[in-house]
Amino acid sequence: MKLLFSPASPFVAKVRMAARHIGVSLDYVQVDAANQQDELLEANPLGKIPCLVLDSGRGIYDSKVIMREIDRKSGGKLFPTNGEALLDAELLESLADGLSDCAVAGQYELRLRPEEKIHQPWVDRQWSKVSRGLDHLNNNCPSLSGELYAGHFALAGLLGYLDLRYEGKWQGARENLVKWQSDFAKKFADYDELKPQV
Ligand SMILES: N[C@@H](CCC(=O)N[C@@H](CS)C(=O)NCC(=O)O)C(=O)O
Numbered sequence: 001m002k003l004l005f006s007p008a009s010p011f012v013a014k015v016r017m018a019a020r021h022i023g024v025s026l027d028y029v030q031v032d033a034a035n036q037q038d039e040l041l042e043a044n045p046l047g048k049i050p051c052l053v054l055d056s057g058r059g060i061y062d063s064k065v066i067m068r069e070i071d072r073k074s075g076g077k078l079f080p081t082n083g084e085a086l087l088d089a090e091l092l093e094s095l096a097d098g099l100s101d102c103a104v105a106g107q108y109e110l111r112l113r114p115e116e117k118i119h120q121p122w123v124d125r126q127w128s129k130v131s132r133g134l135d136h137l138n139n140n141c142p143s144l145s146g147e148l149y150a151g152h153f154a155l156a157g158l159l160g161y162l163d164l165r166y167e168g169k170w171q172g173a174r175e176n177l178v179k180w181q182s183d184f185a186k187k188f189a190d191y192d193e194l195k196p197q198v
Pocket of ligand 1: 008009010011033034046047048049050061062063064097104
């Protein structure tokens with residue numbers, strides 16, 4: 001199996017960390033999602049990364065479906081089995097991914113559009129979602145005392161992306177979340193290697 005990826009993506013970081021954690025081995029092929037290369041479009045008509053390409057050639061997307069696919073290959077290590085804990089893990093993944101969507105959308109507006117066409121109210125709207133979600137997570141910090149699940153990797157991917165693209169902007173008074181990130185890095189030793197980077 002190979003993963004079409006680009007190293008700055010929070011969704012890619014989530015999948016790579018999770019695969020490493022559960023011992024699923026992947027080959028990595030770096031693609032430029034901004035330029036919509038053929039290899040990516042053939043595997044994923046959406047032209048988005050990450051995209052997992054199975055040995056059969058079938059493309060698997062988006063990152064939540066990839067997480068479920070590698071979870072099945074690992075015998076179910078990425079999600080709890082218990083109902084309430086499972087819902088917690090799924091919701092955390094959904095929230096962190098949703099905030100990553102907003103953070104990425106804000107960056108696309110700022111980086112890919114001609115300067116005179118940037119619509120700042122729209123950028124601000126994306127950031128207000130990120131900000132509200134981070135406040136919620138700061139007040140409801142996910143526990144790191146047990147197993148690491150999909151939601152933990154999604155949140156670590158998001159915070160790594162914010163460090164990369166919104167340097168110094170997300171922490172503020174969110175001390176619980178800052179501590180969460182540093183505790184996560186102690187628990188998952190490969191965070192520095194796999195977090196979003198250029
Ligand atoms: N919901 C998707 C989001 C993936 C996504 O937005 N990836 C970005 C990079 S971080 C991308 O491929 N952008 C290229 C594009 O939108 O054309 C997932 O979870 O996989």
